Amino acid sequence: MQTSISVEQIRKDFPILARTVRDNKPLVYLDNASTTQKPNQVIDAINDYYKNHNANIHRAVYALAEEATEAYEATRDKIAKFLNIKNREEIIFVRGTTEAINLVAYSWGRANVKEGDIIVTTEYEHHSNIVPWQLLTQEKKARLEYIGINDDGELIIDQLDRYLSTGKVKLVTFSLMSNVLGTISEVKEIISKCKAATVPVLIDGAQAVPHMKVDIQNLDCDFFAFSAHKMLGPTGVGVLWVRKSVLETMNPFHGGGDMIREVHKYETTWNDLPYKFEAGTPNIADVVGFGAAIDYLEKIGMQTVREHEIDLTKYALDKMSKVKGITIYGTKDIAKRGGVISFNFHDVHPHDVAHIIDREGVAIRSGHHCAQVLMERLNVAATNRASFYVYNTKEDVDSLVKSLEKVAELFKL
Amino acid sequence: MSDPLYTEIIIDEAKYPQNKGTLEHPDISQHDANPMCGDSITLQINVKDNSINDIKWDGKGCTICTACTSVLTQLIKGKDIDHAKNIRKETILSELGLEHLIQQSPIRIKCALLSLKVLKLGLYSYLANKLENKNFDNLKEEAASLY
Numbered sequence: 001m002q003t004s005i006s007v008e009q010i011r012k013d014f015p016i017l018a019r020t021v022r023d024n025k026p027l028v029y030l031d032n033a034s035t036t037q038k039p040n041q042v043i044d045a046i047n048d049y050y051k052n053h054n055a056n057i058h059r060a061v062y063a064l065a066e067e068a069t070e071a072y073e074a075t076r077d078k079i080a081k082f083l084n085i086k087n088r089e090e091i092i093f094v095r096g097t098t099e100a101i102n103l104v105a106y107s108w109g110r111a112n113v114k115e116g117d118i119i120v121t122t123e124y125e126h127h128s129n130i131v132p133w134q135l136l137t138q139e140k141k142a143r144l145e146y147i148g149i150n151d152d153g154e155l156i157i158d159q160l161d162r163y164l165s166t167g168k169v170k171l172v173t174f175s176l177m178s179n180v181l182g183t184i185s186e187v188k189e190i191i192s193k194c195k196a197a198t199v200p201v202l203i204d205g206a207q208a209v210p211h212m213k214v215d216i217q218n219l220d221c222d223f224f225a226f227s228a229h230k231m232l233g234p235t236g237v238g239v240l241w242v243r244k245s246v247l248e249t250m251n252p253f254h255g256g257g258d259m260i261r262e263v264h265k266y267e268t269t270w271n272d273l274p275y276k277f278e279a280g281t282p283n284i285a286d287v288v289g290f291g292a293a294i295d296y297l298e299k300i301g302m303q304t305v306r307e308h309e310i311d312l313t314k315y316a317l318d319k320m321s322k323v324k325g326i327t328i329y330g331t332k333d334i335a336k337r338g339g340v341i342s343f344n345f346h347d348v349h350p351h352d353v354a355h356i357i358d359r360e361g362v363a364i365r366s367g368h369h370c371a372q373v374l375m376e377r378l379n380v381a382a383t384n385r386a387s388f389y390v391y392n393t394k395e396d397v398d399s400l401v402k403s404l405e406k407v408a409e410l411f412k413l
Numbered sequence: 414m415s416d417p418l419y420t421e422i423i424i425d426e427a428k429y430p431q432n433k434g435t436l437e438h439p440d441i442s443q444h445d446a447n448p449m450c451g452d453s454i455t456l457q458i459n460v461k462d463n464s465i466n467d468i469k470w471d472g473k474g475c476t477i478c479t480a481c482t483s484v485l486t487q488l489i490k491g492k493d494i495d496h497a498k499n500i501r502k503e504t505i506l507s508e509l510g511l512e513h514l515i516q517q518s519p520i521r522i523k524c525a526l527l528s529l530k531v532l533k534l535g536l537y538s539y540l541a542n543k544l545e546n547k548n549f550d551n552l553k554e555e556a557a558s559l560y
Contacts, residue, residue, distance in 0.1 A: 349475035351450055351524060356419065368451035375451060381473035382451055410419045 025361030033387035045292035075291035100225035100240035105132035153330035176208035181330035182340030233293035309339035339388035357403035443535030482528035
């Protein structure tokens with residue numbers, strides 16, 4: 001097995017990384033937790049689909065329709081293999097993680113959550129794993145509770161016991177990796193507690209799946225969601241995986257074409273899984289592009305991806321912690337975090353930091369990262385966030401650190 | 414070193430903002446946030462004889478947001494409500510040499526004008542309530558279409 005990435009080689013596949021920004025500064029793209037860049041292989045797959053195979057799927061009998069259907073369904077098989085999923089019909093294509101979680105809240109949640117029940121989430125969730133549960137619990141007069149985090153940005157899992165002991169918890173939902181702190185959740189421990197209490201578990205895998213080997217059978221959760229665009233694929237495609245025994249009990253999310261077996265004036269029967277949950281013409285071209293992204297990652301190997309990011313994160317934490325006036329959030333234990341580093345620089349607002357270093361070509365995210373509950377817990381309005389992927393280099397980290405000097409200079413720090 | 418956005422005047426204004434704080438019994442208290450970044454401003458006003466007798470603001474904002482809020486409060490403190498109602502975004506921006514933001518930075522213009530939006534919303538609530546009519550809908554519309 002390959003042990004290190006040839007980043008030079010990888011970068012050649014990403015045309016955007018060759019461009020300059022602002023005053024001819026080379027682009028240093030460090031906002032991968034938000035979205036990743038796309039390699040030629042993905043762009044070409046989408047192009048090829050529209051140029052040569054475009055037709056609607058699952059309907060017509062002519063050649064193009066067969067080719068389009070085959071290409072679309074091939075991605076489902078690739079996902080099954082990539083994540084060690086047993087049944088391909090458990091994989092539902094959606095627009096992204098947000099839609100996946102909303103689907104669960106709407107379809108499963110409305111049928112299973114009633115007054116007085118509890119949904120448990122965590123303090124470091126993205127808004128997409130908070131707001132759908134607020135909507136559901138408000139509608140059902142149920143309660144939303146939070147597993148807190150300690151000062152190292154790790155979940156205080158003991159708090160889960162208290163909620164589980166009430167016997168009222170209907171779902172525990174958490175992200176496998178925090179999009180702000182990079183913390184990797186202690187998934188085994190959480191799931192074994194939930195199993196013991198026979199409480200279903202939803203995992204938001206949007207930040208984890210792109211960066212580490214994930215084995216869904218091994219995780220043994222009930223719902224799992226992630227997005228293509230954070231793993232070199234196109235925007236507008238994501239996946240909801242649901243354990244078959246649970247999926248079979250669920251009502252449809254959207255009604256319309258493709259999700260039906262027979263429609264009469266006053267009643268309809270549903271199509272087989274997973275099509276029952278894929279109403280309307282889906283985002284065919286981008287699902288095909290997503291397949292190319294998975295091929296690309298498989299070629300590198302997810303273990304190699306993880307090792308590259310550990311290496312880079314270690315280097316960045318070391319280098320950044322030496323910068324005067326910097327505050328870095330989250331655990332220092334490299335085994336417990338992914339390639340996401342949130343920080344503040346003196347008391348300069350993150351917007352100002354990000355704006356100034358953008359002039360040096362360095363693209364980082366600033367703001368609340370759709371995690372305002374976490375911002376409140378950290379007692380900050382916002383943070384800066386640098387996040388890495390397969391094409392990032394130590395030179396990118398150096399550029400980030402150097403660009404902070406400009407901020408210090410302007411603000412006379 | 415000079416910078417087109419982070420001029421000394423802006424950095425100084427943000428470092429030592431005026432009228433920061435809260436009022437004990439405000440006649441107007443209005444809050445709003447920028448959904449993109451989570452910056453939030455609360456503006457409080459005491460009205461006396463139809464003029465802005467006192468004004469304070471509190472909240473979290475970047476340099477641009479803080480500097481503009483500070484300037485806005487200075488521009489309207491002691492002035493009558495009609496004056497405050499009609500204050501234009503260009504006036505605030507030009508005080509800090511930020512007119513270029515309108516054209517050049519659709520994202521940062523939101524930082525600059527958040528407090529003006531809060532002011533317009535606050536005055537709208539106050540006037541519509543006090544005079545019990547809706548002749549002030551234009552204020553609400555102005556607030557909504559600032560940026």
